[in-house]
Amino acid sequence: PPRLQRSVSSACYIQGGLRFLHSQAIQGAKMGQLIAWNAAHVDAGLLILRLAVGIGSFIHGMNKVGKVHLFAGDHHLPNWLAAIAMWVQIIGGACLVLGFATFPAALGLVIFYLVATQELIVRKKEPFARPGVHTWDSGLLYLAIPLAILVAGPGRYSLDALFFAR
Numbered sequence: 001p002p003r004l005q006r007s008v009s010s011a012c013y014i015q016g017g018l019r020f021l022h023s024q025a026i027q028g029a030k031m032g033q034l035i036a037w038n039a040a041h042v043d044a045g046l047l048i049l050r051l052a053v054g055i056g057s058f059i060h061g062m063n064k065v066g067k068v069h070l071f072a073g074d075h076h077l078p079n080w081l082a083a084i085a086m087w088v089q090i091i092g093g094a095c096l097v098l099g100f101a102t103f104p105a106a107l108g109l110v111i112f113y114l115v116a117t118q119e120l121i122v123r124k125k126e127p128f129a130r131p132g133v134h135t136w137d138s139g140l141l142y143l144a145i146p147l148a149i150l151v152a153g154p155g156r157y158s159l160d161a162l163f164f165a166r
Helices: 030-036 039-063 066-073 081-097 100-121 137-152 161-162
Strands: none
Touching: 039 081, 039 100, 039 137, 066 081, 081 100, 081 137, 100 137
16 A cells, blocks of 8 residues: 655645645634644654553553463463463563554554453453443553554654664
């Protein structure tokens, strides 16, 4: 698929070439001004998303170190699969924080959180959102954020952009 083309001063962009442009002729807070933003803001947003899910994933994975057998037992997994899940969270989370190897890191986290969220819904039958009980809405967010990063890429504020930009 074609990559997003954008410049530092571009207006809102959508893959496929459709653009919402900011017009200087529009006075006041008209639609053109509401939807126009600088590409740097998009890159900053991607950084925030990478940091949020990366730090969370890293911490969740580190909490399993030395206790993989407990995680395996709680989720009816063989120890080797629980260990892989732990490392996906640790390495994938660290990679997202740095913006390095973002595609494979985000893909691994998407697969992990897809399985984890499916377990919360199907096996544990948790509600979507309810005060006072464990729910699967946070699992959905942990799934959606790396999926969005997988689609959009790491952004300019990443090691991938620093080392591999054309």
